[in-house]
Amino acid sequence: MPAPLPRDLRTRPGSALPIKPRPASRSGPKLSVASAPFTPLSALAQAAADLSSPTPSQASATLARVADVPEFVPSGAGALFGPQQIDGPVYDQSAYSDDYGYAFYDPQPAYNGMHMVQGGIESMAIAGSEQMSDKAQLDNFFMHHHVGSSFEPLQHHLYNSTLPHVANIPPNQKQVHCLFIEDHLRVHLQSRNEAIQQALDPTSAEGARLPARVDAYHTLFPLDESRAPSKIFGYPTSVYKAVRSTDGRTYVLRRIEGFRLTNEASMSCIEVWRRVRHAGCVSVVGAFTTKAFGDSSLVIVYDYHPLSTTLMAKYFARADPQTANGINERVLWSFICQIASAIKMIHAHNLAVRVVEPSKILITGKNRFRINCCSVLDMLTFDTPTNVQAMQQDDLFNFGKLIVALTSGSLYALHNMQKCMDHMGRSYSPDVRTLAVYLLNRTLTNRNIDDVIKLIAPRMLQEINGAFQQNDFLEDQLSRELENSRLVRLLCKLGFINERPEYELDPTCAETGDIYLLKLFRDYVFHQVDEGGAPILDLAHVLQSLNKLDVGVNEKIMLSSRDEQSCLIVSYRELKQCIETVFNDLMNRRGRIA
Template sequence: MDERRSSIFSTNIPCRNEQLYGRCPYIDKGCFFQHKNQDNAPASSKPPSATAIDPQNSGFSTKLSINSPSFTPLKLSKTSISSASNKESVPLTRPKSYSSALSSGKNGAAAQQAANSPKTVSLMTSSSKAANALQTHKSSLARAASAVPFSPSKATTVSLKESASLTSLSNNKSVSNLNSISGASSPSGSLVNLHSLTRSASFVPQPSVPNSGQLSNADMSRHILARFPPFFHNLNEQQQKTTSFFLADDHLKWFTYLTQEFYQFANIPKLPSHVLSYHSLIPRRMIVTVLPVLRYATSIYKVIDGNNGLPYSFVQLRDFTLLNDRNITNVSPWTKVDSPHVIKIREAFTTHAFEQKSIVFVYNYLPSCPSLYDLFFASPVFRKRTSSFYFSQPLKATKEVLWCFASQLISALYSIHSSGLAAKMVSLKNVLMVGKMRLAIFGLGIMDVIQEESTEPLTSLQRNDCRDVGLILLALATDTENVTLSTAKAHLTRLKTIVSTDASLVELIEVLIFNEELRIQTLLPTMLSYMVNNYESVLLMEDVYETYLAEQVENDRLLRLLLKLEFLDDRPEYVDDPDWSASGVYFVIRLFRKYMFQVQTIDDASKKPTLQSTTTPPRKLLNKAHLLSCLNKLDAGTDEQILLEDEFTRIIMSFKEVKTTINTAFMELERRCSNNLSVKK
């Protein structure tokens, strides 16, 4: 007999054909159930009395019924009987649960005869002891048998795939729990006994949690405030210094300043209301200092593009006449330069909107960022004011600062030269600090339009760019504003005499200024270690910004919940709505809102905080932590029970039920608004 025909079908179970019809037509054809006239049965149909009953593998795949039709048992296989009897974990005694299960109903006589039969005792392993404990529960299943045709050929074991579906129907109990009980004596590693599967959770202690079947799928972390690294108290001094290298000392002040700059608007009558699709022109502080002398009066504005609503920067050259229309097309290659150290140009055009001939260059928006000239060579008062957003103290040109500036400027030149262009304008006044220790070159592309087409080769122009970067570094290192090519040697000689000067930095400046065969690509290997340091500092700064971003994500989801509640609160169309009355389904929303905004008072006797209604006057303490906790648990939809009450009503509900009610009410409100309905229909 194969594994499907379990050894449970032994002579200890009365034959139901004999009980229903008085005789079994298959008694001479191999029916191995117990018959009253057992002596008349052939010897081949009598299995040994010591045939083992495996309680672990026992079970019925269908339910018993007195109205079931007759069945046709298959012939007994000697191989399966011998294999079942050889199992060490199977007891040789007959379990009492089967006799007690069959003693109820109309099987009493046969069951009593089976109960009085001799018992044998055998050694039982730990797995068989656990299996024997299951038999006390089998009698209840036998009593619950309903009118389903019974057939001994039905399978008594199911695969793991089928057991998963059965587990979900049985209060979502874990399969791992039943494997610890029944897995040791299962017929095979991939099969699980059906009855032990559906009832094993009854013998395993389960936590008394409401709706435990759905609790395992709930995202319980959503009511905990998300935190991301780095935690500064876990960093040593060197790590904190590296992390804050590119991070503004007062970042909140810096973010506030950026927001104010973005939303700053003014109505200036002398300026045009719009220029092409750009409008809302606001003059910027960077009128003189941001660009070197271009032989034209220069003005810089912040504008808004009417096509996309984004801000941009206008650079206007007044009283400009374009001698060659083809020169304005020289801006097109610059629109393809992508570098974090180059402020990208968008377009250029001529206009008479300012009541005079002008040319306008449109750049990506940047706030009023200070230039290197403002940070190092302006008046002390102006230097302190311009650097206050980034630094708590005035910036000094130390070795680390100079190497950081050098690596960024060389990276910018590499992006420009790789595009087949030359900057033609790199100076202290158009190199801006757009973030703490982060530089970007502004105004590139202007010289390509306003200058006559030069016959000088591109390599010579690119060599001049390298020389300009060297002069900037030399001016910062020597704290000298006006450093030219003619005075560079004298300043280098003085720089070498300073003890604290880095020899490799002096060598870099000397190569940038005086090496006539220099190409920017040859400098990259020497700058690799400093670029790696900048890269690591930027990654650490990114961790900090991700922490701030995570906090804003938390604030965003809580704000959405508050907005939902405010949309639903005290709407005039809800006055006569029965669903929002004291007996309505949505009245719980009003109770929950009152529960959230309760005030906390301190009891003088017990010194313990208690929640009281907002109408209670004494010693109020606004408990914001209670409000945030309620919002987080509401967003997560936890199963925690809370008491919602007012003067006449008391309701116990979970946060999950309140969340479902709020979502339903809000979707109904959206439907009514989309259909332009003032009242519910």
């Protein structure tokens, strides 16, 4: 049964906007909007056109200049897929990260000194671009830098958490924060989107050095500044983020510089690796050779995981008091279970990892590990006879070395094995020491990953439980945004209908008809004022009214005109019918005009 309409319906003197009275017992949060001013891109371009020509130093300047965030420092040789963490704003995630071992996000600092492309996929990926001219391709590939324009990253600090004095409210009341996803998760997702949209200014020195197009990939952005030969592969390597023009998605290109492919049959091993799909392994997309960089290079394409770093950069590249005596055992078991599961999948395909090294283990989130750079050594040594079983034994041994290094906090711990084992016995559970001894025992020639899985089976159950808990958390966060698309569609229909110029000239629509009712309903939802004439910014009232309208309930409301000469009582169902009628008329008119 619909709620009765309040009799005490007041209006502010001089205005006929209906006022929704508030019971004295109701005390809820009000929506307060305070956002940064928005400057259209066209206005920035117009302002840039009035400036003089840039100097060479200005041309190479970055698009993002934010004085309040720390300067970005390129990562060292260890970081392969993204910038290392630097000192910056840290967000408290203890409410969830302690309970869920698979918290898939970490706080990251804002970006500075980078070129931010603030455009959609449409401005970068153009299918069938081979038929376009070179200039037209470049115009669609890049958003060109205009001197004088200011491109800044998103201000994540505007998403403030709940203040302490309103955090503990009665359970029958809700805060605005409860209606949307958790702040830290939003910051993480937006930071990842920013990382995906990073691009170099094509007029800068570094942007001009890179080719505009490599095979089907464009908009290259370097992820690794190291030019030294790789200790694992033996060739100089470079890593780039790039967009594939066929699907508009972002991938990672690992370039092996100066490598000349002599046997085309080596590409067949890439097809085998493409069938390896595992959550603990960075998936291989493909491989090709190119001379776009000025030499003969082999490029292997992988999935892109933004804001990721390596095990080397996270735990061994710098002194960290928290990991000087070994990492937390909970994190260690997450690492062991995920990497062991990935190794099992790779060995099941009769392949060997061959890159179980700290610089080739990727950290894509909190307690989230993936094996990186698979298939590279198989391509480089395709013509060299190899023993897969022997290489699989090396995978297990290198896995044990990594475990010992993580528990001791040093890559050189194996030089004093007895001291490492003593420390492991004092600081960790016996299961860790048993696993390490088994993996490092080369006298056992019949070691296999299945035995490792049996040793860590109880810990696997804990990891599965943590993954399920994190999945429940993410589903709960997703449910908060579930109805947003439905309400956005409804608001779009109202926006298409209200204040149309052609309706303003129609006297039948000005004071009567369906359009007039929707105009009054817009005032009822958004333009209410209190007794003192102050605007009422009640998000709960807006969401409640829009949901009732979308469902079309039989509850009736009173709509009053602005001149206080008309007062109409209608139901949400009637208003919904009005929207459908008017919007269908707009659709039909569009068809007739077209």
